[in-house]
Amino acid sequence: MKRFFEQASSDLDALVKDFRGGAVSRREFIRRGAALGFMVSSLAAIAAAPAAAQGAVKRGGKSIWSLPGNPVGINPIESPGGLTRDTIYDTVYESLFRYDKDFNLVPALAVKHENPNPTTWRFHLRQGVKFHHGRELDSEDIVFWHKNLFDPDIIAPHKTYFSNVKEVVALDKYTVEFRLSDPLGPLLRNFGQLFGASILPRDWRDAVPDLNLHAVGTGPFKVKEFKPPSHIIYARHEDYWDDPLPYLDEVFLRILPDEETRIGGLRTGSLQYANLTPDGSRRLAGNKNVQVVRTRSSLVYTHMFNTRKPPFDDVRVRKAIDRAIDREAVIEKVAAGEGMLTGPVPTGMGKFYIPANELPYKRDLDEARSLLAAAGYPNGFEATVITRTTIPQNIQCSVIMAEQVRPLGIKLNIEQLEGGVFSARSKAHDFNLMANIWSPRVDPDAYFGRTFLHKSNSNWMGWGYPEFDKLIFEARMHADEDKRVPLYRRIQEQIMDEVPVIWWYQANIIEGLSSKLKGYWGSYLGRRPGMKETWLDA
């Protein structure tokens, strides 16, 4: 429905432009304008029916939400951490495209695009989009975005998502042309992902002193105040392009790392939103003042083998571990059922994933023993697993894994490390197994194009080879998703056959909301784009 309205808006813009340019007569303008207006108003009434069914949408009000951690800084380009992304992407900053509630890629700041040849993309910007400081977005801001991202003085860890973009040229006030060095199939999806893709005004320095503690974007909310590690306050962006959104006047986000405090807040009503663990959500079951929203996300828990050294340099040993573990048991015990089996590409990521019932996971201890014996470890071995103290799911997966492989004579020593120590050990490849968490992404190239390129710094496993890299590059270059799907199928099958990584499960995002909050929807990416459609039924 939203896509229809966006298209109608674009058609209306085109009609006005044609009339002003003399391409259309006054009579024709009135005729076509009336037809558009009638269709839009009819469908608006139909679209409003579901909202009317849950009560009329109420605009206004202040709501108090919580964040599970401190984002530290909110620079959309230079602060790449997960907490920063979840806090500001989609709410404060936007890009040319975005993902809707059904995880469809839809226009955001760009309403139309063309791909005349594999290395050229043309984007037509939405007209009338205002930044938080009041100026309208135009094509020079997109040119600035590119220059800023690749400025040697700017630290932009996510610029690699756009490293094929050689040049961005403004063709007119609302049209930009991207000229690529090589084809880049996931370009549009990368905009929707927002990593390094947030659009800033070129004159942001006139509006705010810095971007660590302040923000200037086009999103539905402005940052009124950011006081780490206490809180961040959003205020409605009155000139937001997607009128009449957002509905809330203000959202006060308290930084509350302790879940008990968040649960207490939901119970008493001092909080209206909180991220919850499976256990936390169960404790709120039956509370009529709280509703729990569960959304499948692309957040995945993994263990990575260090294939640079024994014993996991031998694929038979890795396969033996793979045959010995029981992923369903982990989903039950660690995630309390709030998860599902996954392959290298999480379920729900376009057409790229392998359905859970086609995954080649089977537990077979006899086969595991044979593999170990063939590899020269008939009596097992000892190995180290490193995990972070701040991710309990990684620790729990490691503990269960250690129990599941014990019958093979394998002893896993689990080391729980503080974040900085974990980073240092992982970069020094000082581990046998590394428990990790794959933060939500939108395109398989985000995983394979980084973690599986055999010389990549993010290739913790030390696994891969040039021929496999070629497959990844080939899959990356097609804009047509149907051409990429079979290539990613081959990539995933090859990876699962050699087991450099164990994919435990893909987790649900669980969010607790006050029953007074309506309209919210959870995101596959674990962010909060649904905040703009949320309203307070106080």
Place this chain on the structure above:
Amino acid sequence: MTQYIVRRLLLLVPVLIGASLVIFLLLRLLPGDVSDVIMGTDDVELEVQQQIREKLGLDDPLHVQYGKWFWGILQGDLGRSMRTEAPVMTMIIERLPITFEIALMCIVVSTVIAVPLGVVSAFFPNSWLDTFARVFAMIGLSVPNFLVATLLILFTSLYLQWYTEPTWVNPFVDPLGSLKQMILPIIALSTHMMAIITRMMRSSLLEVLRQDYIRTGRSKGLGEGSLITVHALKNAFIPVLTVIGLQLGNLLAGTVIIEQIFALPGVGWLLLHGVYQRDYTVIQGTVLFITVMYALVNLAVDLLYSYLDPRIRYR
């Protein structure tokens, strides 16, 4: 006395230099730095990481890094956060009111309850009052304060539907609101402190009550009330004062876990996040601040000794 105070304050200088050197070097021994934390384990580009290290001066020789930072301290500048670029001094000052409020309220509540309890317990040994005081002290010492904090949140949210304010309430602006906000963290922190003070007061007073001068006072016909308040309490209070001073120092250093649980952004939480983020300037600045607080509290305690016991004189 003035000379003594001036001498103690001047002694702070070598203490601060020593503390700054120790914390600077210890931090560099920790595995990982802020560039590792920023890059995480998602998309690691060594070139970008190197850019971060160069921008923050992490590749400079250690003596250069220390010299730059120390030169800033001499000018009253504790540097800027490596993550947010906010001035460290500003970050500490913003959090001081919260930490001071928690510390002072905790000390006052603990002292007001524990000292009389300890006195009564010592004065009526083996009575039900004494038994109550000793059991109370044992529980306070055994139960960790984070467990008390969690139980309090659970109880007040489940049964009292207690609403909490989203930001710190200034006690000078809204005293009742501030009390409501602080009462749970104060209870959580005070249980342990009260236990220590009660036990110390009890044992110290019992020791003093056995002294000859107390027996002399009784034989001269002094009432028990004036014997305690005029003669015994002051002497018995000296070790208790030492304990209170140490506890106050700990509280001013920030009670990390309690601040985290109750979302009170005090100095402790600033230090903890600094460590997680490997934000060297924040950690260094905060540790120096805590060192100064400890030194000043110790000086205040030493000066109070001479008030309590006129035999103690400082030159």
